[in-house]
Amino acid sequence: MSLRIVVCVKYVPDATGDRHFAEDLTTDRDAVDGLLSELDEYAVEQALQIADAADDAEITVLTVGPEDAKDALRKALSMGADKGVHVEDDDLHGTDVVGTSLVLAKAVEHVGYDLVLCGMASTDGTMGVLPAILAERLGVPQVTLLSEVAVADGTVTGRRDGDAASEQLQAQLPAVVSVTDQSGEARYPSFKGIMAAKKKPVESLDLSDLGIDADEVGLGGAWTKVEDAAKRPERTAGTIVKDEGEGGKQLAEFLVSQKFI
Amino acid sequence: MAEVLVYVDHVDGAVRKPTLELLTLARRVGEPVAVALGNGAADTAATLAEHGAVKVLTADAPEFAEYLVVPKVDALQAAYEAVSPAAVLVPSSAEGKEIAARLAVRIGSGIITDAVDIEAGADGPVATQSVFAAAFTTKSRVSKGTPVITVKPNSAPVEAAPAAGAVEALSVTFGDAAKGTKIVSRTPRESSGRPELTEAAIVVSGGRGVNGAENFHVIEELADSLGAAVGASRAAVDAGWYPHSNQVGQTGKSVSPQLYVANGISGAIQHRAGMQTSKTIVAVNKDPEAPIFDLVDYGVVGDLFQVVPQLTEEVKARKG
Numbered sequence: 029m030s031l032r033i034v035v036c037v038k039y040v041p042d043a044t045g046d047r048h049f050a051e052d053l054t055t056d057r058d059a060v061d062g063l064l065s066e067l068d069e070y071a072v073e074q075a076l077q078i079a080d081a082a083d084d085a086e087i088t089v090l091t092v093g094p095e096d097a098k099d100a101l102r103k104a105l106s107m108g109a110d111k112g113v114h115v116e117d118d119d120l121h122g123t124d125v126v127g128t129s130l131v132l133a134k135a136v137e138h139v140g141y142d143l144v145l146c147g148m149a150s151t152d153g154t155m156g157v158l159p160a161i162l163a164e165r166l167g168v169p170q171v172t173l174l175s176e177v178a179v180a181d182g183t184v185t186g187r188r189d190g191d192a193a194s195e196q197l198q199a200q201l202p203a204v205v206s207v208t209d210q211s212g213e214a215r216y217p218s219f220k221g222i223m224a225a226k227k228k229p230v231e232s233l234d235l236s237d238l239g240i241d242a243d244e245v246g247l248g249g250a251w252t253k254v255e256d257a258a259k260r261p262e263r264t265a266g267t268i269v270k271d272e273g274e275g276g277k278q279l280a281e282f283l284v285s286q287k288f289i
Numbered sequence: 290m291a292e293v294l295v296y297v298d299h300v301d302g303a304v305r306k307p308t309l310e311l312l313t314l315a316r317r318v319g320e321p322v323a324v325a326l327g328n329g330a331a332d333t334a335a336t337l338a339e340h341g342a343v344k345v346l347t348a349d350a351p352e353f354a355e356y357l358v359v360p361k362v363d364a365l366q367a368a369y370e371a372v373s374p375a376a377v378l379v380p381s382s383a384e385g386k387e388i389a390a391r392l393a394v395r396i397g398s399g400i401i402t403d404a405v406d407i408e409a410g411a412d413g414p415v416a417t418q419s420v421f422a423a424a425f426t427t428k429s430r431v432s433k434g435t436p437v438i439t440v441k442p443n444s445a446p447v448e449a450a451p452a453a454g455a456v457e458a459l460s461v462t463f464g465d466a467a468k469g470t471k472i473v474s475r476t477p478r479e480s481s482g483r484p485e486l487t488e489a490a491i492v493v494s495g496g497r498g499v500n501g502a503e504n505f506h507v508i509e510e511l512a513d514s515l516g517a518a519v520g521a522s523r524a525a526v527d528a529g530w531y532p533h534s535n536q537v538g539q540t541g542k543s544v545s546p547q548l549y550v551a552n553g554i555s556g557a558i559q560h561r562a563g564m565q566t567s568k569t570i571v572a573v574n575k576d577p578e579a580p581i582f583d584l585v586d587y588g589v590v591g592d593l594f595q596v597v598p599q600l601t602e603e604v605k606a607r608k609g
């Protein structure tokens with residue numbers, strides 16, 4: 029039977045742009061160009077490698093996001109994924125991680141899955157918890173933050189490099205897996221891949237398709253509330269000296285003046 | 290006074306510093322009740338009591354070491370049900386965040402991750418977050434259920450606040466999901482003998498400018514003279530010059546020391562994301578246009594191979 033892989037990818041504002049908050053204290057998505065979260069490219073890459081190693085596999089890329097989030101799906105499709113699913117609904121604006129995970133869980137079940145692959149964290153919210161919550165909601169094993177992953181005979185194995193130790197993990201499919209940026213460089217879409225992606229199917233779903241009430245998600249349904257967002261004050265300009273042979277000593281003087289030495 | 294659950298990060302009974310910082314924050318919101326799990330759990334009690342824990346709930350079972358994350362969620366949930374706390378605070382390690390997040394969904398609560406401060410508020414604790422690579426500071430609150438908040442290291446001082454710290458055994462029943470992901474083997478990370486990167490008061494980092502693994506001793510020697518931890522940029526890590534466990538930035542560790550010393554690091558946004566909240570920042574870089582200089586309190590434009598060894602010698606001389 030075909031291995032059904034669903035890769036969750038997020039469409040995010042470019043981190044190198046000047047990111048802002050909108051008036052309702054949600055992410056201002058108009059201020060900066062959006063793209064496929066770079067850390068989710070690693071998940072797409074691992075999905076492609078796992079699919080290559082399997083006899084038969086199908087990769088669906090799934091995103092929850094505004095209309096432009098289709099760009100993220102196209103990028104993943106041009107890397108080689110087979111089809112896309114886009115959950116889009118005006119009522120999703122301002123959804124927190126609890127709501128997003130609910131939508132993703134329902135969507136993953138709608139598609140059907142043996143393996144769900146995620147990135148280690150988004151580059152905007154950066155919480156790094158969505159895969160764990162997804163596993164909790166789906167009631168399947170959580171095999172997260174892997175820097176190495178393999179799937180064979182219905183079992184997923186991988187290495188998780190933690191703070192105190194590096195652990196070898198193992199779980200039965202179906203499972204939710206997340207991979208880090210140490211898992212292997214993501215491929216660039218080829219010209220052929222980009223052309224092919226244009227013809228690949230993308231299914232659009234809204235909340236009612238997934239049986240989710242509008243008041244379970246969005247800014248109103250969120251279980252967290254941002255009360256204030258302020259630009260961090262600019263750091264006061266520091267002293268910059270050119271090394272004329274005494275730079276190390278001058279730096280030492282500064283550290284003494286600040287009582288670090 | 291309401292009780293606040295504090296999840297204890299410890300290694301065989303030795304409490305890690307971020308947990309003691311959490312106790313400081315927890316005392317602003319209520320009476321800290323600590324939850325310590327796994328091998329050595331009961332040995333944490335004395336330290337936790339010194340820093341304000343009125344109670345220490347402990348549980349040990351083989352499941353904590355043999356299966357990933359979920360057994361700890363089961364235990365924290367048991368503690369939550371036993372205590373009915375006003376808030377649950379967890380250190381923002383990768384594992385801590387995952388435990389907190391699963392708990393939040395189970396108990397029907399919102400979650401805030403990576404807080405850098407917590408204050409009591411009229412509608413419950415208010416968490417400060419530093420977001421968009423530290424370009425913005427937000428204040429947020431959990432508006433449904435019992436606030437679950439994870440807190441970054443170095444967010445609060447460690448304070449002595451003697452309390453009873455009475456040890457109580459926590460009874461835990463593991464659910465069906467607890468044995469989902471087996472930890473087949475574990476290789477402890479070798480200790481460098483230097484302070485823990487995320488906990489260190491001073492971090493000395495090297496980037497692509499260090500130009501080779503064989504040159505990193507220049508960075509290590511400065512770090513050792515200052516009693517600092519060693520960090521590295523992703524460029525240095527990707528080149529194989531320094532271990533990934535020392536990477537500072539978005540996909541590495543996030544640090545917030547008293548002093549950050551960046552050597553041969555340009556200051557890309559993803560690097561800044563991991564160090565911009567440091568109190569004092571200094572840099573050595575040969576390019577006067579390097580973006581890192583926008584952040585510094587003191588910068589030296591020069592060759593790190595000249596400047597850094599001279600600084601190390603000065604530090605050593607002054608420390609005698």
Ligand SMILES: Cc1cc2nc3c(=O)[nH]c(=O)nc-3n(C[C@H](O)[C@H](O)[C@H](O)COP(=O)(O)OP(=O)(O)OC[C@H]3O[C@@H](n4cnc5c(N)ncnc54)[C@H](O)[C@@H]3O)c2cc1C
Binds near residue numbers: 071092148154
């Ligand atoms: C600066 C900032 C701070 C925030 N803080 C909080 C907070 O403290 N609490 C809270 O509840 N919400 C918070 N949010 C909202 C939260 O980021 C979103 O709800 C988000 O969809 C889920 O969190 P994340 O992006 O951090 O995901 P992470 O947990 O970092 O994402 C991990 C992986 O999950 C998958 N994934 C995440 N989002 C999607 C998606 N929309 N579609 C498909 N796959 C996805 C990807 O594979 C991704 O790599 C914050 C948002 C921002 C911008």
Ligand SMILES: Cc1cc2nc3c(=O)[nH]c(=O)nc-3n(C[C@H](O)[C@H](O)[C@H](O)COP(=O)(O)OP(=O)(O)OC[C@H]3O[C@@H](n4cnc5c(N)ncnc54)[C@H](O)[C@@H]3O)c2cc1C
Binds near residue numbers: 525553
């Ligand atoms: C999704 C994503 C996540 C990322 N995560 C991280 C992360 O966690 N951490 C991180 O660091 N990066 C991260 N990056 C990479 C980041 O964008 C930069 O590429 C990286 O930080 C550059 O490292 P660097 O400053 O050491 O190298 P460079 O940018 O090449 O800078 C080297 C600097 O050294 C100076 N130099 C050279 N020789 C000398 C000398 N002899 N003396 C003094 N100065 C010298 C140069 O002037 C230059 O400024 C990430 C990127 C992406 C896309």
